[in-house]
Amino acid sequence: MKILVPIKRVPDTDQKIQVKPDGSGIVTDGLPFVINPFDAIAVEEALRIREKSTDVAEVLAVSVGTEACEPQLRTALAMGADNATLIHCDAPLDPWNVACVLRAYAGRYQPELILMGKQGVDDDFSQTGQMLAALLDWPQATFASKIEFLGGGLRVTRETDAGLEIVRVSLPAVVTADLRLNEPRYASLTSMMKARKKTIERIPTAQLGVVIEPRLQLLGLEAVPSRRKSVRVGSLDELLVKLRDEEKVL
Amino acid sequence: MRVLILCEHESHGIRLCSRSAVAFANLVAEQTRGSVECLLLGHSVAAVAQDAAAYAPVLVADHPALANPLADRYAKVISDVVKQRGCDLVVAAATTFAKDILPRAAGLLGGAMASEVIGHEFRDGQLCFRRPLFAGAVVATVALHGRPKLVTIRPSAYPAAGVRAGHGDITAVAVDEGILPKKTEFEALQSKLSNRPDVTEARIVVSGGRGIKSSEDFERLVGGLADKLHAATGSSRALVDAGITPNAFQVGQTGKVVAPELYIALGISGAVQHLAGMKNSKTIVAINSDPEAPIFEVADYGLVGDVYELVPQMIAKLDGAL
C-alpha cells in the first residue's frame, strides 16, 4: 500500500504578515516558511500507519508549486517520508488547480490513501481534499481525529460542530487531518542532514497533462486594522458599569 | 442570478446559520434581479421543510440514504440539482457540515468556490467576494471564474434573514438511490449534549484559556459566569489540547469563528490564531494577570488580575445585580 501526502508551504504562523503597498500580495522578503501544520500532522499519521503495518510500501510527500517548496519537502523526508516529489508550477494556484494536478498525479502513482491537511493556515480554504476526492470519485473523511484500519477500509473519527462523527470509508480514500489526530515528531538534525542528500523527483505540471486555469482569482489584499477601544478598567465594578451602561450588553 | 441555499437543519427547523446564508442569497438575488431557493437534504424532514419555507421556496431531497450528512452522497445530490435547475450560485454557512460537503460539490461542478466569505460587492458587474487570510490579519477580494459559483459565508457577516410574507412552495427532489455513491457509511455520532447555547449562536460567549487549570475550575469559573449571563462557553486551543475542554469549544482560526455581542476572555493570552476566531465580536472583555498580554490590544475593556479571584467576585456581583 502506498500513502500520498500532499504538502503545502505556508508562512511561519508566528510571523506578522504584511501586505505590499499595492495590495497585490504579501511581503515575502525575509519571511520564513514552514510545512503547513496540518500537513505535518498528515505526514506523522502516514508514518505511524507505516510503522504499525507490514503492507505500507511507501509514504510519498508531494508539493505542487515553485522550487521554493523544496525545503518543506525536505522536512517531510527528515520526518521519515520515503520519497518526495515536486510537481513544478510557477503559475498562481487555487484549490481547484491543486486538486486537478493531484488527481492526475494520483492516477499515475496509484496510492491507496491520500492523507492531507484539513486546511492551509495561510488561505484557510479547506477545499483541496474534498475537491480531489470528488475528482477521483473516492470517498472522503475530512477533519479526522482518529484513523483505524478495519476489514480493508478505514474507520475515521471526524470532528464536527455536532460532535464526533464516526464513518467507515472503503479504500482508496482521501482523509484530511485535524489538529488532534496526533502530535507530529520533530525532525532531528541528523535526519535533516540525511534528508538533504535525498533526490527529490521533479515533474512539470504540463507533463501530467493538466492545464492551469484559475477558478479563484485574487483581485487584491488589504491589511485589517484593529479598531478597539482598549480601555484598561481598574476594578470589576468599573467593568460592570461599562458593560451595563455604555455597551448595554448586560 | 439563480441562487441555491444549502440549508443545515436540526430537529425542528433550519439552523440559525442557514438563515444567514438566506440573507446573503436574498441580497445577491436582489442586486442581480435573480431568485432564491433552499435545498434541504435528509430523511423525514417534512417539518424542517415547512420551517424553511418561511424564508424561501424549498427543494427537499428526503430519502433514508440521506439520513446522515455523508459528503459523497450529499455532494452528488447537490450537484445534480444545481445542474438540473441551472443555478448560478450556491451558498451555505461556513460550518463543518458545509466545509465537508460544498467543496466536494464544487469538485463535481467545475471548481469555482470561495470559502469563509465575509462580504461581497460588484466590480464592473462582476460579483466579487471578500474573505480573510492569514488568521484574519488580511482580507482578500477574489473573483470566481466558472458557473456555478459556490461559496460558504460566515454567519457573523450576514445577519439572519427573517421570515418573509407568504409561504414558499415545497418541491420534492427525486432521489435515485442507485446512482448515489456507497463508499462511505455512517457509524455513529457522539454528540455532547449541553444545556448551554451553541458557541456560534450565543449572544454572549465566556471563554477560558490556559489561565484555567482544570476541568473543575473551568466549570466553576467559566461555566459559572456563563450561566449567570445565559452565555455559551468556549476555550482556547490550549485547554482543548490539555483535555480540559472538548474540541467543540475551540474558538479560533482552526476552531470555530464567533462574533457575539459580548466575548469575555478569561486567562487567554491572545495568540493570532485565537483572535481570528473572536476579534469580530461586538464588545471584547479580557481578564488576564499579565498586563502585557496581547489580548488587551484587541479587548475593548481589559482588567489585569487573577481569574481565580476576580471571576467568583464577578459572579457574586452579578447575583446581587440581576
Ligand SMILES: Cc1cc2nc3c(=O)[nH]c(=O)nc-3n(C[C@H](O)[C@H](O)[C@H](O)COP(=O)(O)OP(=O)(O)OC[C@H]3O[C@@H](n4cnc5c(N)ncnc54)[C@H](O)[C@@H]3O)c2cc1C
Ligand atoms: C496552526 C495553528 C492553529 C491554531 N489554532 C488555534 C485556534 O483555533 N484557537 C486557539 O485558541 N489557538 C490556536 N492555536 C494556538 C495558539 O497559537 C496559542 O497557542 C493558544 O491560543 C494559546 O492559548 P491560551 O491563550 O489559552 O494559552 P497561553 O498562551 O499559555 O496564555 C495563557 C494566559 O493566561 C494568563 N493567566 C495565567 N494564569 C492566570 C490567572 N490565574 N488569571 C488570569 N490570567 C492568567 C497568562 O498571563 C497568559 O496570558 C493554533 C496554533 C497553530 C500553530
Ligand SMILES: Nc1ncnc2c1ncn2[C@@H]1O[C@H](COP(=O)(O)O)[C@@H](O)[C@H]1O
Ligand atoms: N500547493 C499544494 N501542494 C500540495 N498540497 C497542497 C497544496 N495546496 C493545498 N494542499 C493540500 O490541501 C490541503 C488543504 O488546503 P486548502 O484547501 O488550501 O486549505 C493542505 O493541507 C495540503 O495537504
